[in-house]
Amino acid sequence: MSDKNRLVKSKLLRELYFEEGLTCADLALKVQKSFPLTAKLIEELVSENQVVETGLAPSTGGRRPLTYALQKGEMYLVSVAMDQFVTKIAIMDMQNNFVGPVQKVVLPLPNNPKALSILIEKIKEAIDNSGIEVKKLVGVGIGMPGFVDVKKGVNYSHLHLGNKSITRHISEKIGLQVFIDNDSSLIALAERRFGAARNETNAMVINIGWGVGLGLILNGELFRGHEGFAGEFSHIPLFLNGKLCSCGKMGCLETETSLLLILEKAKAGLEAGRLSMLTSINFDDLEVACDLLIQAVHSGDQFAVELFSKAGYNIGKGLAVLIHLLNPKSIILSGRGSCAGQIWLAPIQQALNEHCIPRLYQSTHMDISTLGLDAELIGAAALVMENFEKSQPALTAQSMGFNVAVN
Amino acid sequence: MSDKNRLVKSKLLRELYFEEGLTCADLALKVQKSFPLTAKLIEELVSENQVVETGLAPSTGGRRPLTYALQKGEMYLVSVAMDQFVTKIAIMDMQNNFVGPVQKVVLPLPNNPKALSILIEKIKEAIDNSGIEVKKLVGVGIGMPGFVDVKKGVNYSHLHLGNKSITRHISEKIGLQVFIDNDSSLIALAERRFGAARNETNAMVINIGWGVGLGLILNGELFRGHEGFAGEFSHIPLFLNGKLCSCGKMGCLETETSLLLILEKAKAGLEAGRLSMLTSINFDDLEVACDLLIQAVHSGDQFAVELFSKAGYNIGKGLAVLIHLLNPKSIILSGRGSCAGQIWLAPIQQALNEHCIPRLYQSTHMDISTLGLDAELIGAAALVMENFEKSQPALTAQSMGFNVAVN
DNA sequence: TCAGACTTTTTTAATTTTTTAATAAGTTTC
């Protein structure tokens, strides 16, 4: 049955995307097939020019096994990372390299009925400019803030389209498979697959950005919850500070920690005459201002360090809740704010010391992202590949057979 | 390969334990095997007298399928539910009925080096008294409070035995497979399999007891976290009340809500002269006092209602955190406190209204346990059956073959 | 009320896949 083998082949390609240099035995384990079958299918993929041999792995005491990787120049991904104001579009290859420059578009999301059509236009443009044949593009992955229902392909916060799925809509316009997810979830996916949470089964990935997002890796997989809204870390009611949050409630975590809050405090402090190397900073462009502030931290500017420390302590208070509830093995600080680096660790640890049962936090390891600002784009690409086998043509539910349909 | 079929047969028996009256098609789906194979194995189980036909299921428009159930009198379970002071031991059949009376033993856990040997003695006694042949006993399931590492079989809070696994220790003494888990996890397991969370894929089960426990059902399975400590709901830092908690920290959820706290407040209130139908209550026996208090709630006693309402509101504040983080489909109130019934719902809903983003709590359904005080015993039994296929003899890792070993 | 069309389950037969086994080739260790 050729269709069924096609499915296994897709799985093989997917595994090789997530990890290069696997041996036939590794692949057989990962796709849960026998060695002879796996070997046969890999051989076919090699002769189809989808996969190449990459030499021999080190011996473990016997004959050295052949390793495999994806053929270069055969498959590409379209990756889109949106925030409230700016959207980044990239074409990526199977080795997580950007093909051509990453395109930045100023595209405000809130109450912007034109946003969707502009987005589609810009994606088309990016594809055209790349000069890559459409048939070599596997699909489009999009990360965006808001309440995203992955299955329905809907974002309840932005890009409304009545009840229609925006993934289907974009897909129809562009002619490629389209997948969306929440920005923090995609950052977590990127860290899980290629970053600081690689191969972790139990990790909390914190997205320190204009708010504070959370992507949950539970049992090795991205956890999304009943409707896909899991990870609303920003709005857990943790403080009795009477500060009004953007969500309408009071005392949310976000009212005591976020890059936006740090910037506000920096502005207020400087206006009140705080001494700092930042005096001439311009707060109109948030991204630039944030980068400068992080630079100041690295240079040891006392005011900047103080601001980040306070924010860190409050993130730590939130993490104490997470640790109690989910007993994670590791916590990864990612997103834009993670560029500030080690500065976060001490104040967070301080908060854990104060607010956590020792047995719980002692076995939890904290780490800082290695992916930094690219995390969301990489995650959007990974999202497409996570769904790769489903997106392959010629695979109807029936042709996939009894067992597969169960999933 | 007979060993491999033995594994599938174990899975079939397990599925029939969790749900009676399944058809062959149902079972084939659940064990992920083809219909012909499943049919063959069921036939074998019937002729081995392990399974019986239970008639025909209602038609869905065609031939009515045969249904199956476990043969009665062939398999039994030993189920143990411990709390800080009292331990309950029961023998259960495959239909969740108690065989003989549930044995209650006063067995204080904290700093009690004799607790383990007494426990073993009492379990032996219960088995002997039941008059059931040992070979018909599938295993022993034990629920207890504290930090339980399910995999290692260790409880870091009670019943210390150096570094040795207490499950293995008990197993050696009794000659049966033994499994342990945290009490709240087992209550969640019971609700997931037989109670208000039946077949839910995403549920939070709250154990309202002397503390406030939590069992997480995520993706249809009990979630335990990295070391098995997930669900420490009682000690999330949620209040700025300056009250010292038993864990050494301040402001834990437990300092503002729990049956113990309600009892304390009731005592203090009555001593201060609050009018109530409870005036003659004796607070020395916690269980009795708690039952009386719950009775008072059902009778509409204003003071009792007030106490439970306040506690409910604070549970609701904790639930708001859970809903933000995990976006559950349903929340089940279980454990001893759930006997108070509907009284909890209004104050909890009130707290959600105040502390939750509407989109999140609107799709979350709240429910009250139907299992009540038996939940932990049923959960302990279910724990044994969850592990049934692993606990079958004649199944070495090698005989299970390549694919199975992957898991 | 009773054919006959239609569903669904069960059984049987054919196909495919996985296992198993045997052999060859390359590494490491003693």
Add this chain to the structure above:
DNA sequence: GAAACTTATTAAAAAATTAAAAAAGTCTGA
């Protein structure tokens, strides 16, 4: 340098899945 070990390849045997046919029961419409 031989023995032990691991991977790769091939072929034959065993087992499971899939597909097709038969059986059993429901439902519809005269």
